[in-house]
Amino acid sequence: MKISKLLLPLASISLALSLNAAGDAKTIIIGATPVPHAEILEEVVAPLLAKEGYKLEIKVFNDYVIPNLATEQGDLDANYFQGLPYMKAFNKDNKTHIVPTAGVHVEPMGIYSKKIKSLDELKNGDIVAISNNSADSTRSINLLEKAGIIKANNSEYKSPLDIVENPKNLKFKEMESAQTPRALDDVTIAFININYALDVGLKPTQDALLLEGKDSPYTNFVAVKDGNENLPKIKALNKAILSPEVKEFIISRYKGAVIPSF
Structure with a gap:
């Protein structure tokens, strides 16, 4: 091998x-x-x-x-x-x-942060690192919807442009999926695929503020x-x-x- x-x-x-x-x-x-x-x-x-x-x-x-x-x-x-x-x-x-x-x-995709301990701590105008590919962007927006933080159009693929309700006026910073772990120092929360989370030493079941459930498709x-x-x-x-x-x-x-x- x-x-x-x-x-x-x-x-x-x-x-x-x-x-x-x-x-x-x-x-x-x-x-x-x-x-x-x-x-x-x-x-x-x-x-x-x-x-x-x-x-x-x-x-x-x-x-x-x-x-x-x-x-x-x-x-x-x-x-x-x-x-x-x-x-x-x-x-x-x-x-x-x-x-x-x-x-x-x-x-399971997760939400990670170095600045807050709970999604309840999100403030007006906080910055969110999100993938710029349509599949991962959709997963991220669905997870935020599940947490009750935003609402989005019911589309097959979703980007920040599909968000219709954003009470906290969150700002979305789009980037390659592999870059989201590196953005943790500069944003409030980041959506990180588990393969990239593990690669930088994060422990998803301990460190994530929120993870997709076992029913993830x-x-x-x-x-x-x-x-x-x-x-x-x-x-x-x-x-x-x-x-x-x-x-x-x-x-x-x-x-x-x-x-x-x-």
Whole structure:
């Protein structure tokens, strides 16, 4: 098993797409974000695949764009980092053909702060860090609505422009999902995906002011380019990642911050 870290800004898409071509019949090249995806792949999935005669090469990315583009171009056999709403929006916006294969786990999105201990402490004009991608922005606004802080239009995808009631006059600062943890020093609250929260040492079940519930529809999937779903090595990957060993690892390692979906 080979793991290589490609912590690249969006401007480096051309570099990412210069990766070696996707693996041969017994080599699986998969792109993933660091935590928990790459950890699960490295510590559990790769050894299981090795027993079946497959070599897993893990390319680690710190954004959600490059691994989809690399999968579309054939530089990756698969990727593992995203939910269906993001995948659907990405395909529409980029004319790509990424499809899900195996639903692995839910990562509840959370609201975090270094300045307040409760959402009740929000004041007029406070600044909120929110993702600028439509799937994560929708999750964030839904969570604020659930907390009774705002009201928004009933749209499939939501941005701050869809907010119709904002009694506290909150100001929304939109940025890439990976940047929201870094904004904590400058904003009152930030919406952070659990993979990025774990990556910076946050403990979601302890540190989040509010987390999505276990009923979150945002399962993270293994994804491939349309037409590759039935390749033997993809079937082997799916079997390994949906194994009892992976479920037990997720439960014991992440202690409720990441929830198995199978």
